Every structure is written in C-alpha cells, then in structure tokens.
Amino acid sequence: MSDLRIIAHSLPTAEAPGRPAPTLVERAYEHLLSMLMTVKIAPGERIPIDTVARQLGISQTPIREALSQLEAEKLVYKTTNVGYRASPQMTPEEVHDLYTLRLLIEPYAAARAAEHMDDETLSILQTIQKDMDAVVERNEQAYARFAEADAQLHRLIAKGSGNRLIEETIERLHAHLQIFRSLYQNSAQPNAPEIAAREHQLIIAALLAHDPVAAEQSVREHLSCSQLRMDRATGTRRD
Ligand SMILES: [Zn+2]
Known part of the structure; x- marks a missing residue:
C-alpha cells in the first residue's frame, strides 16, 4: 500500500475542509475503527454486519471491505461460521516486549529517514x-484518527529508513492500533495522547530539519516514555 493510499483510507473526515468526501468503505472503516478503539466492540465480540449496515444506512458490501482492511491490521479476525470478531487484546507483557523491539529498530530508522x-x-x-493536534478535541473520532496518525508517522519513519526489511518488520507488528486500543481501556493515563502528541512534534521537527541526531534521539525518548506509560497503565513495571 502506498503512503498516499494509507492517508486516503485512514483520514476520511467528511467535515474537514480541503479533503474529498469519504467513500462508503471509508465511512464504514472509520466507524468500525472508532468502535474498536474505544472498546464499544469489546475484544472477542462478534461484529454483526447487518446491524452495522443498518446503523450507517449503507449496504453490507462496503462494511465487508472495511472489515477486510481491519483484518489486515489485525484488529478483527474471521471465523468460519460466526463471521468477524474483534481481536483479543495484547497482554501487558506483549505490549512491553513490543516497545523493546521497536526501541532497537526505530531510532536508527528515524536517523536514516x-x-x-x-x-x-x-x-x-x-x-x-x-491530525494529532486535533486530539485535543477529545471526541472518539479524533482519538481514533490520532491513533491512525501515530501509525502513519511511525510507518513513514520506517519507510524513510530506506531499508525494506526494517520497513516490513515494523509494518508486520501492526502495533499502534493495538496499543491505543489497550490504552483506551486504561483510564489511568487519560492525558497520554496529548503527551505523545508533544513528543511527536519533536520527531516531526527533527525530520523536517533533516537532523538525524535529533530524529534518533526524539524517537528513542518517545518510545521509552511510551513504554513506561504503558507499563504504568497496565501495572507491568519492570525496573
Ligand atoms: Zn508515536
């Protein structure tokens, strides 16, 4: 998927000036993403396509297409007789280990990017x-968009590394959406997106300035702080 395609499918906001109106698939995607991220569809819960279609007043076809995108992002999975279900939550230990892996790869990728x-x-x-700044609106759509924007930023850094294996490794983790979904359930850290948005500003500034040292350092700090925030939120401190 190209970067532009990612932007196009994941930032569909009807109201935003300067953006084309979202397609039915994009509307279905954003609706389902928001329900999943805010755990209105709980981990493991069945997703009734006919009900969603009625809620949105659209046919089932775009909803199935949106679900297959979400399946590729590992947020839902398909079972033979039941249809689609929301994926199970990552365990706190898995989230911690995921950050450890990212800390090994992404600071380097940022410097190259x-x-x-x-x-x-x-x-x-x-x-x-x-999009990240919009998180201060504090509505659920803005929250889901923030998570998507976060995923895109880290994806662009991985791609910018110019190393296809790094890019594919980070892409395969599909980590960001999962992490935000866990975070939402842990209201212990209600300000985390705002704090992360400030950390992202430093990363973006370093990339815009073509400053590899600052880029590497700001990504390392962001991921270390994120890991600590998640450990606190999930009660998994390992000092
Ligand atoms: Zn981030």
Missing part, C-alpha cells in the same frame, strides 16, 4: 501533525 525524506513525504508529515 531524516537524511532521506523527500518533500512529498515531508508535506504528508505536516498533515499528520494536524
């Missing part, structure tokens, strides 16, 4: 920044 990023990617970064 700061050297390589072209103007088109840099302008996408500015769009991502806007």
